[in-house]
Amino acid sequence: MMAQRGYWANLRTGLRTVWTGLRLTFRHLKQARRRRAPVPIWDPSYFRQPDGQVTIRYPHEAIPVPDTGRYRLHNHIDDCIGCLKCARVCPVDCITIETIKAVEDLGTTSNGQKKRLWIARFDIDMAKCCYCGLCTMVCPTECLTMTKVHDFSEFDRDNMVYHFANLTPEEAEEKRRLAEAAAARPTAPVREGASEKPAAGSGKPAFAPRAVPRGQSAPPGQAGAPATRPAFAPGAVPGPEPEQSGEAEPKAETSSPQAEERKPTPRPFVFKRKES
Amino acid sequence: MGSGMEFFIALLGPVLGVMFVALLVASFIALYTLAAVYAERKVSAFIQDRVGPLETGPRGLLQTVADILKLLLKEDIVPRMADKPLWVVAPFVVFSAVFVGYAVMPFGPELVAANLNVGVLFITAFAAFEVAGLLLAGWGSNNKYALYGAVRSVAQVISYEIPAGLAVLSVVLLAGTLNLQEIVLQQGIGASGPRHLFGLPFLPDVSALGGLFTWNVLAYPHLLIAFAIYFIASLAEVNRAPFDIPEAESELVAGYHTEYGGIKFAFFYLAEYGGMLLVGLIGAVLFLGGWHSPLPNLGPVRLADWTTGPIWGIFWLLLKGFAAVFVHMWARWTLPRLRVDQLMYLCWKVLTPFAVAMVVVSAFWASWR
Ligand code: SF4
Ligand code: SF4
Numbered sequence: 116m117m118a119q120r121g122y123w124a125n126l127r128t129g130l131r132t133v134w135t136g137l138r139l140t141f142r143h144l145k146q147a148r149r150r151r152a153p154v155p156i157w158d159p160s161y162f163r164q165p166d167g168q169v170t171i172r173y174p175h176e177a178i179p180v181p182d183t184g185r186y187r188l189h190n191h192i193d194d195c196i197g198c199l200k201c202a203r204v205c206p207v208d209c210i211t212i213e214t215i216k217a218v219e220d221l222g223t224t225s226n227g228q229k230k231r232l233w234i235a236r237f238d239i240d241m242a243k244c245c246y247c248g249l250c251t252m253v254c255p256t257e258c259l260t261m262t263k264v265h266d267f268s269e270f271d272r273d274n275m276v277y278h279f280a281n282l283t284p285e286e287a288e289e290k291r292r293l294a295e296a297a298a299a300r301p302t303a304p305v306r307e308g309a310s311e312k313p314a315a316g317s318g319k320p321a322f323a324p325r326a327v328p329r330g331q332s333a334p335p336g337q338a339g340a341p342a343t344r345p346a347f348a349p350g351a352v353p354g355p356e357p358e359q360s361g362e363a364e365p366k367a368e369t370s371s372p373q374a375e376e377r378k379p380t381p382r383p384f385v386f387k388r389k390e391s
Numbered sequence: 392m393g394s395g396m397e398f399f400i401a402l403l404g405p406v407l408g409v410m411f412v413a414l415l416v417a418s419f420i421a422l423y424t425l426a427a428v429y430a431e432r433k434v435s436a437f438i439q440d441r442v443g444p445l446e447t448g449p450r451g452l453l454q455t456v457a458d459i460l461k462l463l464l465k466e467d468i469v470p471r472m473a474d475k476p477l478w479v480v481a482p483f484v485v486f487s488a489v490f491v492g493y494a495v496m497p498f499g500p501e502l503v504a505a506n507l508n509v510g511v512l513f514i515t516a517f518a519a520f521e522v523a524g525l526l527l528a529g530w531g532s533n534n535k536y537a538l539y540g541a542v543r544s545v546a547q548v549i550s551y552e553i554p555a556g557l558a559v560l561s562v563v564l565l566a567g568t569l570n571l572q573e574i575v576l577q578q579g580i581g582a583s584g585p586r587h588l589f590g591l592p593f594l595p596d597v598s599a600l601g602g603l604f605t606w607n608v609l610a611y612p613h614l615l616i617a618f619a620i621y622f623i624a625s626l627a628e629v630n631r632a633p634f635d636i637p638e639a640e641s642e643l644v645a646g647y648h649t650e651y652g653g654i655k656f657a658f659f660y661l662a663e664y665g666g667m668l669l670v671g672l673i674g675a676v677l678f679l680g681g682w683h684s685p686l687p688n689l690g691p692v693r694l695a696d697w698t699t700g701p702i703w704g705i706f707w708l709l710l711k712g713f714a715a716v717f718v719h720m721w722a723r724w725t726l727p728r729l730r731v732d733q734l735m736y737l738c739w740k741v742l743t744p745f746a747v748a749m750v751v752v753s754a755f756w757a758s759w760r
Contacts, residue, residue: 126741133726140438140725147437170442 155179184263185248188239190279194224194258197232201250201259209243210250211236215282215290218297224256234280235287241267242275416493424664425455431720438724465653470533473650477531482651482658484524488517489665496672497572499682499704510571511563514673515556518628521666522548525637525647528659532650540646543731544637548628550738555624557746558617561753562677565611575681578605579699604687606680611756617749618678620742622715625670627738629663632723636731664716671715675708682708 120128149167153176154160171178180186197214213236221230251259269275282290429444429452436443444451469475495510497503507513522545529541566574608615627634630646638646648659675681682704729737 122740129741136725137721140721143440144434144437144721147440150442167440168437168442169440172442172445 153178156181180263180265182263184265185246185261186265187241187262187267188244188250188277189260189262190237190239191258191260192234192237192279192281194226194256195234195237195279196224196228196230196256197234198255200253200255204249204253206247206249207243207245209240211238211240213280213287215287216294216297217290218293224258226256228256233282233287233290235282235284235290237279237281239277239279240275241277242272417490420490420493420661420665420668423668424661425459427664427667427716428455428458428660430717431723434717434720435724438721459657462653462657467653467655470650472533474531474533477527478650479531479655481524481528481531482648482655482662484527485521486524486658486662486665488521488524489662489669491517492669492673493665495571496669496708497575497676497681497704498708499701500699502682502701502704503572506572507570509569511559511569511574511677514571514669515552515559518670519548519552521662524662528651529647532647534650536643536645537647537649540637540643540649543643544630544647546731547630547634547637547734550735551624551627551634551742554620554738554742554746555628557743557750558621558624559673559677561617561746561749562607562614564750564753564757565607565614567757571676571681574607575676575683578607578610578680579683603680603685606678606683606685608678611753613749613752613756614678616745617753618674620746620749621674621678622718624738624742625674626719626722627734629666629670629719631663631667631719633726633729634734635723635728636734667716667719668712671712671719672708674715675711679711680707 146166147168151164151167151169152160153171155178197212199212199214202208202210202212212234214232215235217231217233221233223229246261248261251257251261267275280287432454433443433451435441444454447454447457469478492514494505495503495507495513497506525544525548526541529537529539529544532538562574563569566577568574603609608618630637637643638648643649648656651659684699684703684707
């Protein structure tokens with residue numbers, strides 16, 4: 116190739132290309148005094164910053180994620196009817212659900228569907244999740260959503276399992292017993308069901324005594340909320356669900372994803388994971 | 392006893408003095424290497440629109456300090472199959488070959504550690520000696536990549552010695568001396584003999600003006616080409632990109648220092664960066680007026696006189712050296728690595744003929760003058 120081009124033509128090309136290259140790199144060197152601003156994609160200047168350093172110093176600054184960002188999953192468990200559709204559709208099987216048939220009235224979801232099942236376990240292993248979003252699409256009540264929280268790495272892989280169930284294991288145990296009892300006498304109404312454990316001094320309907328030791332979970336529809344509340348918002352120890360608040364005031368939150376995520380220390384261990 | 396003591400002191404004094412100067416220069420090279428590695432990272436980052444080191448210390452300034460601490464604390468491993476004596480001695484040979492070069496470097500009017508009459512020869516010889524160290528490292532490592540790197544390095548450095556040597560020769564012919572300090576003195580105010588602008592007798596004598604105009608590249612314009620040849624060849628001699636095929640990371644892991652770690656690896660680094668500065672300084676001494684100021688005397692404004700002296704000398708020489716190092720970095724982050732055949736093409740078919748032509752021009756110029 117070199118021989119065909121001729122010695123002098125080759126030399127000229129060599130000098131010219133070296134000079135062009137050196138000019139190009141020097142221009143970048145000079146432009147490095149400027150840097151691109153970490154503006155979000157909806158900013159008009161997002162695509163109009165061709166020069167300067169492009170590095171975003173991530174932990175110190177971040178390009179805000181749109182509110183429609185599809186990252187960590189969140190389940191608003193109050194609206195979950197336990198239909199298992201999400202667990203079935205998930206291509207990597209990272210959702211584990213255990214349901215218990217409720218003997219009492221659980222009320223309805225916010226879009227009016229009847230709730231019939233306790234969700235004794237609703238674990239999403241975010242370490243396996245491939246963020247395909249299929250689970251959110253099939254969810255009939257739209258309680259399973261993807262949030263814009265994207266930085267939630269953990270040192271312990273178990274902490275990547277997010278627990279959304281609305282029962283503690285003890286409560287679940289009790290509900291299970293109730294459900295079995297109800298199944299054993301299918302025709303009997305729930306209220307009169309003489310339980311296998313007639314609690315102390317109970318002349319009253321069997322239901323009440325059981326509810327009392329469990330503390331306040333007697334009419335489990337709405338009033339059960341205080342006791343089980345922590346289970347609903349696994350990601351948020353200090354405040355109520357961070358994702359919820361993020362949706363409420365998007366702009367303030369987008370500027371600092373860490374403030375949203377780091378502080379609460381996502382420690383969703385409301386319950387202990389028993390076995391996988 | 393008294394006389395014995397005096398004898399002892401008389402013997403020891405100069406030795407201590409030399410050791411002190413040597414230590415001074417060695418610590419300077421070490422500090423400069425820290426700064427240069429940081430600078431190189433920053434320059435490369437900026438050229439690629441990145442930010443470079445930022446986290447360690449203010450603006451990442453302590454990054455290289457942290458790196459060298461890591462290297463110092465590392466276990467000093469000798470590969471089992473290595474040829475131990477050769478392997479151990481190689482980094483020190485490489486570094487010494489570079490380090491010795493600083494001995495004859497004139498840093499100022501009176502500042503030269505060893506004012507050798509054959510300074511140019513001395514430096515050229517030791518630059519060639521560095522090759523021996525590289526070969527020791529490659530051979531002693533008993534590693535195919537290291538050996539490839541060393542062999543490539545030897546082929547490359549020996550080839551490029553020729554255009555570099557010829558470019559130096561074209562200066563020496565005109566200077567009429569091999570003494571580096573003499574060569575510098577000829578390029579400034581107070582030069583013995585007239586120095587015409589661009590070397591043309593009908594143009595005014597500029598030896599009183601000093602500054603830029605008395606530098607070799609302006610006094611003898613053809614030396615500009617010789618300087619370019621020297622600069623390119625010196626890039627190859629210190630194995631810097633685009634002539635870094637001896638260490639070609641993408642092909643040879645790390646070339647001749649593949650097996651090295653810890654303090655020995657640090658010595659290779661010192662040698663590389665020390666070598667970059669050394670060839671830059673030699674280029675400055677031979678072509679760019681050495682420690683002379685670039686500012687001329689303009690009538691009553693005696694800029695050249697005001698900016699000449701030991702401190703100024705060090706300042707100007709290092710400035711020129713650092714500028715050369717910067718261009719080394721700039722070229723490294725611009726140009727892709729040459730193929731071996733391209734390397735040899737450039738050396739034997741481009742640089743060498745032009746360098747020979749420069750020597751011929753210098754020879755005629757020197758005899759005709
Ligand atoms: S986003 Fe995809 S992978 Fe992740 S839980 Fe939902 S269905 Fe499974
Ligand atoms: S698809 Fe929705 S409603 Fe059904 S179990 Fe999953 S989260 Fe609950």
